[in-house]
Amino acid sequence: MMFVAGMIAILIAMTLILVRAFLGPTVFDRILAVNSFGTKTVLFIAVYGFLTGRPEFLDIALVYALINFIGTIAVLRFFEYGDFTSLGQKREDR
Amino acid sequence: MVQWLVDLLSWAALLGGALFLVGSGIGLLRFPDFYTRLHAAGLADTLGTALTLLGLGLQAGFTQPSVKLAMILIFIWLTSPTSTHALAKSALHSGLKPSSTPSSGGKSS
Numbered sequence: 001m002m003f004v005a006g007m008i009a010i011l012i013a014m015t016l017i018l019v020r021a022f023l024g025p026t027v028f029d030r031i032l033a034v035n036s037f038g039t040k041t042v043l044f045i046a047v048y049g050f051l052t053g054r055p056e057f058l059d060i061a062l063v064y065a066l067i068n069f070i071g072t073i074a075v076l077r078f079f080e081y082g083d084f085t086s087l088g089q090k091r092e093d094r
Numbered sequence: 095m096v097q098w099l100v101d102l103l104s105w106a107a108l109l110g111g112a113l114f115l116v117g118s119g120i121g122l123l124r125f126p127d128f129y130t131r132l133h134a135a136g137l138a139d140t141l142g143t144a145l146t147l148l149g150l151g152l153q154a155g156f157t158q159p160s161v162k163l164a165m166i167l168i169f170i171w172l173t174s175p176t177s178t179h180a181l182a183k184s185a186l187h188s189g190l191k192p193s194s195t196p197s198s199g200g201k202s203s
Contacts, residue, residue, distance in 0.1 A: 002101075002108050002153075006146055009112030013138065016119030020131070028128055028185040035177055036122065036135045039170060040115070043146050046166065050150050055159035062166050069173040073180060080184045 003051040010047065014040045031075055038068030104152040111145030118142055127193045128185055132178055139174035143167065 014037060021033035042061045049057025114137055121134030144167060151163045 002105050002149070006108045006112055006149065009115050010146075013115040013119035013142075016116075016123045020122050023123075026128060026185070026190060028181060028188075028190065029131065032128070032131060032135055032181055033122065035181075036118075036138065039139055039143065039174070042166065042170070043115075043143060046147065046150060046163065050153060055154065055162075058159055058162040058166065062162060062169070065166055065169050065173070069169075069177060072177045076177075076180050076184045080187060 003047050006047045007044065007051065010040055010044045014044070027079060031072065031079070034075075035068065035072045038064070038071070042068070100152055104149045107145045107149035107152065111142050111147075111149060114138060114142035114145060128190060129182065129192045132182055136174065136178055139170060139178075143170050 017033050017037050017040065021030050021037065024030040024033060042065045045057050045061040045064060049055050049061070118134050118138030121137065122131050125131045125134050147163045147167045151160045154160045154163065
């Protein structure tokens with residue numbers, strides 16, 4: 001029962017974050033919303049594993065946290081420098 | 095008796111985490127500026143995650159899932175400030191100005 005309450009709260013937070021991801025005026029708002037949504041997904045997987053009595057889901061949650069961080073940094077690097085290969089210098093035609 | 099106390103603490107931690115998660119979502123939706131929204135998102139990544147995972151860990155006890163929960167918590171606590179800093183630095187370098195008045199509606203670039 002307590003896990004159901006936690007899941008409902010996580011789902012409400014995910015809905016609000018999804019609205020921000022669709023509304024977001026700038027691309028950084030959308031990246032922030034996707035990053036925050038990934039953190040909520042990690043929590044959701046963990047709570048769902050406890051709800052169904054299978055705590056092995058925590059391994060999936062851990063891997064999802066790793067992928068979420070790497071993905072956010074990669075997308076930020078793409079938007080700041082224009083591509084993934086130019087190390088250090090910013091794109092000129094901005 | 096002990097099980098009752100553990101359940102009570104777990105309820106309190108999960109409801110506190112739920113409060114922080116929903117509050118972070120509302121703040122992410124309602125705050126006027128990108129930089130203030132970063133603050134709202136950090137709220138869920140620190141205390142919302144910590145209280146929710148603490149509530150789960152109290153139910154698991156001293157077992158292997160508790161260790162995994164602690165690993166998830168430490169990893170999120172390390173990576174969330176890093177990605178928030180990277181986001182703010184990237185937005186500032188791309189020319190997004192912080193708005194000081196709440197009435198400007200976030201369109202400050």
